[in-house]
Amino acid sequence: MYLRRLVLHNFRNLEHVEILPDRRFNILWGANAQGKTNILEGLYLLGHLKSFRGSPGSDMIRRKMPAGRLFAEVMRDSVLTTIELTFRGQQKSARINGKPVSKSSEFLGLFPTILFSPEEVGLARGYPAGRRALIDRAAFQAEPLFLERARAYQRCLQQRNQLLKEGCDASQLSPWNENLILTGARLRLDRITYLQRLVPQLQEIYRQITAGQEEADLHYPTSAGTEKELREGFRKELEQVAVQERRLGRTLAGPHRDDPYFLVGGHSLRQYGSQGQQRSFMLAFKTAQIIDLEKIIGQQPVLLLDDMTGELDRQRQDFFFQFLRSRQGQVFVTTTELQAMCNKGFDDVRSFCVIKGSLNNDACQ
Numbered sequence: 015m016y017l018r019r020l021v022l023h024n025f026r027n028l029e030h031v032e033i034l035p036d037r038r039f040n041i042l043w044g045a046n047a048q049g050k051t052n053i054l055e056g057l058y059l060l061g062h063l064k065s066f067r068g069s070p071g072s073d074m075i076r077r078k079m080p081a082g083r084l085f086a087e088v089m090r091d092s093v094l095t096t097i098e099l100t101f102r103g104q105q106k107s108a109r110i111n112g113k114p115v116s117k118s119s120e121f122l123g124l125f126p127t128i129l130f131s132p133e134e135v136g137l138a139r140g141y142p143a144g145r146r147a148l149i150d151r152a153a154f155q156a157e158p159l160f161l162e163r164a165r166a167y168q169r170c171l172q173q174r175n176q177l178l179k180e181g182c183d184a185s186q187l188s189p190w191n192e193n194l195i196l197t198g199a200r201l202r203l204d205r206i207t208y209l210q211r212l213v214p215q216l217q218e219i220y221r222q223i224t225a226g227q228e229e230a231d232l233h234y235p236t237s238a239g240t241e242k243e244l245r246e247g248f249r250k251e252l253e254q255v256a257v258q259e260r261r262l263g264r265t266l267a268g269p270h271r272d273d274p275y276f277l278v279g280g281h282s283l284r285q286y287g288s289q290g291q292q293r294s295f296m297l298a299f300k301t302a303q304i305i306d307l308e309k310i311i312g313q314q315p316v317l318l319l320d321d322m323t324g325e326l327d328r329q330r331q332d333f334f335f336q337f338l339r340s341r342q343g344q345v346f347v348t349t350t351e352l353q354a355m356c357n358k359g360f361d362d363v364r365s366f367c368v369i370k371g372s373l374n375n376d377a378c379q
């Protein structure tokens with residue numbers, strides 16, 4: 015699977031950019047704040063329908079313009095599919111092969127991408143929500159059904175929080191408890207199932223990155239079990255916090271509060287990990303995610319690497335670029351240093367110089 019053509023129109027600072035990428039390695043280069051990451055964001059949006067920057071759709075439209083548009087030609091097993099996203103005000107509409115799409119599930123999965131960005135390195139040290147989101151995004155991509163089930167939990171959680179806020183009585187809350195337990199246990203099981211597949215791979219890669227010097231691990235806070243056991247466990251947690259929940263008016267237990275812990279050498283990465291260990295962990299996580307996704311979907315996802323040079327030292331970069339060379343998939347990487355990136359040993363590299371929201375290879379020579 016690869017991207018054959020990309021058009022970004024009135025998207026962020028890009029007035030009209032058209033890219034005919036190489037099937038393997040593409041470098042988006044230029045000075046700071048020119049629009050390189052905006053192009054990656056457009057690619058990510060076409061795969062995930064969401065920005066990795068957490069921005070609302072209206073932020074994506076070029077300032078003073080009524081609408082922005084992303085268009086891509088995707089080749090998969092010699093079949094061409096066109097995908098298109100249009101942003102107008104707060105509205106976002108999607109098309110596949112020119113036909114409007116009503117359900118996001120029809121669109122998701124057509125253009126699988128995996129992002130590696132410097133911001134993600136901070137997740138190991140940050141709030142639990144970031145670590146949950148990292149795992150969820152990876153799991154949803156491999157198993158789109160997980161996303162539907164996670165949304166069912168979120169909807170139930172919001173309703174239950176609303177009732178708690180309004181000071182409802184126990185009988186009103188009871189059906190919501192049951193639904194929360196059902197959907198919450200399912201969400202925990204989905205996360206645990208995904209991690210059971212991912213973590214052995216992550217451990218192996220971490221060993222390789224550190225030349226066998228260190229071990230990494232990732233634990234989900236609720237112990238694995240059957241769905242029934244997870245339901246019973248969640249029920250007990252809710253019973254324990256029932257009084258406090260009524261006082262504070264919100265749900266205090268459940269998968270929305272779980273804190274997955276990342277470990278290196280048996281110690282918490284968040285509390286004791288060095289910068290280098292955090293970077294290595296994230297590199298191992300992402301590499302494991304790529305390998306897993308390739309196995310699951312039988313296609314190579316497109317990799318989006320946002321300026322990794324500043325985040326990874328030479329040894330880790332060498333490891334990662336060796337891994338990239340060993341696979342066949344398409345890669346887009348942003349950098350301010352073209353030459354450094356060209357020296358990574360790729361045979362086919364196409365570079366695009368980004369200046370003030372336009373492509374201009376001549377001006378960059």
Ligand SMILES: Nc1ncnc2c1ncn2[C@@H]1O[C@H](COP(=O)(O)OP(=O)(O)OP(=O)(O)O)[C@@H](O)[C@H]1O
Pocket residue numbers: 025026027028044045046047048049050051052053073074075076077321348350368
């Ligand atoms: N909606 C928008 N309309 C116009 N310009 C925008 C919009 N959103 C962001 N920008 C501009 O896009 C530019 C940032 O682009 P981008 O994040 O792609 O930079 P970059 O080339 O990746 O830089 P760096 O190397 O610093 O990461 C900024 O100048 C910002 O003001």
